[in-house]
Amino acid sequence: MTAIRQKTLKNELCSGYTDPVAFRNGIFRIIKNDNKAYLKLRFLFCLTKKVTFMLKLFTRTRKYAKIPSRTFGYLQMSVCRIFTTVEKMRLDKFLSQTKTLSRSEATKAAKAGLITVNGMTVRDCSTHIAPETDVIGYQGAVIKYRKFIWIMMNKPSGVLSASDDKKAKTVIDLLPPPLCSMGLFPCGRLDKDTVGLLLITNDGELSHKLLTPKNHAKKTYRYVLSVPYDTSKRIEDGIPMDGKITKPAVIVSDSPVSGTITLTEGKYHQIKRMFEYAGSKVTFLQRTDFAGLHLDNTLKDGEWRYLTEEETEILKKAVNS
Ligand code: URA
Helix, strand or coil, X not given: CCHHHHHHHHHHHHCCCCCHHHHHHHHHHHHCCCHHHHHHHHHHHHHHHHHHHHHHHHHHHHHHXXXXXXXXXXXXXXXXXXXXXXXXXXXXXXXXXXXXXXXXXXXXXXXXXXXXXXXXXXXXXXXXXXXXXXXXXXCCEECCCCCCCEEEEEECCCCECCCCCCCCCEHHHHCCHHHHCCCCEXXXXXXXXXXXXXXXXXXXXXXXXXXXXXXXXXXXXXXXECCCCCHHHCHHHCCEECCEECCCCEEEEEECCEEEEEECXXXXXXXXXXXXXXXXXXXXXXXXXXXXXXXXXXXXXXXXXXXCHHHHHHXXXXXCC
16 A cells, blocks of 8 residues: 555544544555554454443443433444444344344334334434344344344255255255345255255354264164164164264164164265165155254144254254354
8 A cells, every 4th residue: 555545544534534434444454564553453353342242231231320322322333333343234134134024014114213223213224234233123122133044944855955956946945035045055965855854054154063073963863674674784883984984873773674873974875875784775764853953843844944042052052162
């Protein structure tokens, strides 16, 4: 950056330029090539994140501190906007994503003065808000933001566990249109003919943790075989597969041709190949459990529902996240 450009920016910043975004971007441009300044700013960001947290905490005790909600909301919003690199989202998108209102309902509700951002009434639904730090209210109730979507589906047979496919129907095609365009993907794969519990999400990090074999997330399947399982083969102790030995599994059979099998890894066609190794053939496979969650029996083939907060906590706990 040239010295003249830097000077212009400094003048801009010192002249009481109050647009917070321009202010922040200006600072970034100035310090871009200055590592020391960058570290200082990072420290400042951490500090201000803590301050933001404290401000949030103070919201609860605001009435005791006798700060008018308007002033307080403005203060909080300013701190968040200037110092933190927060993700922004349109207000109507936030309301529809949190399933509070549809976009058109949100527009009407905002016009009617029913929506607040940090205590201030906002009548324009195109307003950009910071979903993780701004406090959004609808008819006096605070709307909780969930960054990630987690869905439990009872996967039917004949559908691909993929985000999209040119020819075949995928599990994402079974979701309604607004969800189809939200970057969702299946957390792991079930074969086309395997049915049962499939999680669908847009949370890449937790999904990865649940799928990596090193975290040992358990998956239980109900199986039916065409030929009785020869128990002397002890496939549950591990068999050679893809140049390695499969991890120990647990088989609980309720007849020579059916039972449940629990794995802590997920190789391609793993269960089918394991029984094949023992001279048997899987004719039906249904996943019933995944990382501490049990398939919701009220979900019919192809039906789905959002996970509850408790259920996402179970997932996190399963991988110590
Ligand atoms: N093992 C299989 O063989 N198929 C599945 O879909 C899941 C596990």
